Amino acid sequence: MTIGPVDVDWIVDNLDRIGGLVIEHLYLTGIAMGIGLVISAGLALLVRNRPRWYGPIIGFTGTLYAIPSLALFALLTPLTGIGTVLTAEIALVSYTLLILTRNMVEGLRAVPSEAIEAAQGMGYTATQRLLRVELPLALPIILAGVRIAAVTTIGLVTVTALIGLGGLGYLIVTIGTQRGSFGLTATLTGVVLAVGLAVIADLALQALQRALTPWSRGRMAAA
Amino acid sequence: MRTNRTFVLGAALLALVVSACSPGEDESPGASAGGGSQAADLPTLTVGSAGFWESAVVAEIYAQALEGAGFTVERQLEQGARDVTHPALVDGQIDLMPEYIGGYLAVTYGGEPTPDIEESLAALREELEADGLVAFEPTPGTDADGFAVRQETADELDLTTMSDLAEVADQLTWGVAQECAENPNCGPGLESVYGIDIASLDVETLGACSTAIAEALNASNIDVAQVCTTQPEIAGFNLVLLEDDQGLAPAQNIVPVVRQEIVDEAGDLLESTLNDVSALLTTEELTNLGAAIILNGESYQDAASQWLADNGL
């Protein structure tokens, strides 16, 4: 059965395979986001203590960001192997660093000084201040960065198919373009699923933001 | 009412997902037979394949045939190119894989296969032994790199063989794979066997052996396309496959390659089951499988079980 140009039967017959590719895609994305968050948090804290490092860090992560993904995979290949998950993940993590680190630093910097002073006045230790006052107030900006990083990463994972990994890129390129116009269903399915995952991630993180920062609901209406 | 509709929709969706998630249970004819005590003695096999339809469907056919004979089989299809599948085979991540005599010998082992099956197979087996691998009997069918043109072009320029094509090569736009210059069956081979210097010709790069390149040929974006000889699009688009009269293509019959350990454990049943299947895989059968999968959009499972049923296996 076809709906327009889409061969629904093919989708149904290959649901197994498609499901496996979605899971693989999520897996690759999740690892990159997880590691990216940890490293970026570290970098943000580093910048907090040594503000002069901000420029170089942004410069470095920004330079990485400008390198096309296929090229970055290629540059890592002699070190970490052709088409290995390690190669892909190092690159994917690198791409998250610019956005995450920048938003974490800017988020913390945007915390009103009155709040910090108030916390100091209340006798909070530095750590308590960070966790209980600064972080919550910085959250909207940080989460905005996480949302962008997540959506970007989901898109980038599709490129890993070109170096032999799976994920939705496999549907889009390997199956899709191989089969020419007969591959429209596969490619469209891959694209729709990738966009779907990105939308879901974006909405989920927006919901998370609303849940964690109920006081910002009025201010950040357009986010 | 809303609740009812949602429930029905949800149930339908669930049923769909569940039915799609039980691969081959209803479809493969042999799965129900041959269970019980026999299965306990036979090793569990993991069948792998390369990342294109033909390798995947032949692997699936082998897998289902083995299940019919009582083996427990897991699949890891579409793992990629030889740089992935070969180490996987050697390391034991997969136990069985369909391979092409000429391609395997040339690409993985750096050998020089010839159009002679016996010679090439012997050379391959020698190499495989060192890696603890065994190749059983080859299929009669082959799938080699070939070149095709549109029917009108063949009529107009009177082309039936590659030698004919060589004479008019510079009048045509060629469609070849990106890596043609490194592929002994393409660039270097065309030069040494037919005197065609691809580097000097009008070329567009597209994925070889793909529907895409066949469509580009059909749409006259290119006049010659690098195809695989079992591509269903050749018949489907009424293209003409040029005869390899000077023997550029090596023996490209398919052989099931198995790990020696598994062969020792499994005994004759493994070999005989696989050989019975291989014997029936002619070039025509492979092409028909291609038509089912590419042109009709069937899944590997369905196409495989249908073929096994049609051939009484």
Place this chain on the structure above:
Amino acid sequence: MIEFLGEVAAWFADPATWSGRDGIPVRLWEHLWISGVSLTAAIGVGLPLGLAIGHTGKGARAVVAIANIGRAVPSLGLMGLAFIVLLPLGLGVGPLPTIIALTALGIPPIVVNAYVGLREVDRDLVEAARGMGMRAGEILRRVEIPIALPVILAGVRTSAVQIVATATLAAAIGGGTLGQLIYIGFNVGDQVRIFGAALVVAALSIATEIGFATLQRAATSPGLRDRAYVPTEPAQVGRGGADSSP
């Protein structure tokens, strides 16, 4: 490692690397002209659209939608779709699908930044200009655009970097460009070529980024150069932008 780098150096020194259809010069030129055409088209479509929406202030929702779609749709998917759709029409071979996909990719940053840039212009200035009798076109030309220029140019820069980067992927649909060298390298397992070609691509991308950044700074009137811009919204502007560099 040193050995390997030696091999890479040898690859660069080898004249074969610089000759022929898959030599660096041919593919580099292809990469540049395809990117150039796509960027021009993206500006041609995106700028008027963004300026119109930004000036009137209507259609903000559309801008947000464009920004989000632009980020969520994977560029490889766009290329694949363009290729597949054009193939049976006889237009799938060659640079056309790539150009179409890259143009589509390049439009969102330009639209979004033009919109945001204009929105940021002090409303009082616009009012004053209107009070002086300027018409919409004049206001746009003499007040809004000059003030919004840094942001608009940041959008062009983001778009350019994105286009140049994504053009690399064209090899997957037979579109060539420098990515072809990397793609072939992966297909035949030639690590030296993979690395060497990637260096060229990386250099090109970084050069594009720096080039446009310089352009942006040069075209920004000095009085506006120190405006700090803290990106908080999905419409990221400023240093490097945050839309996907594939």
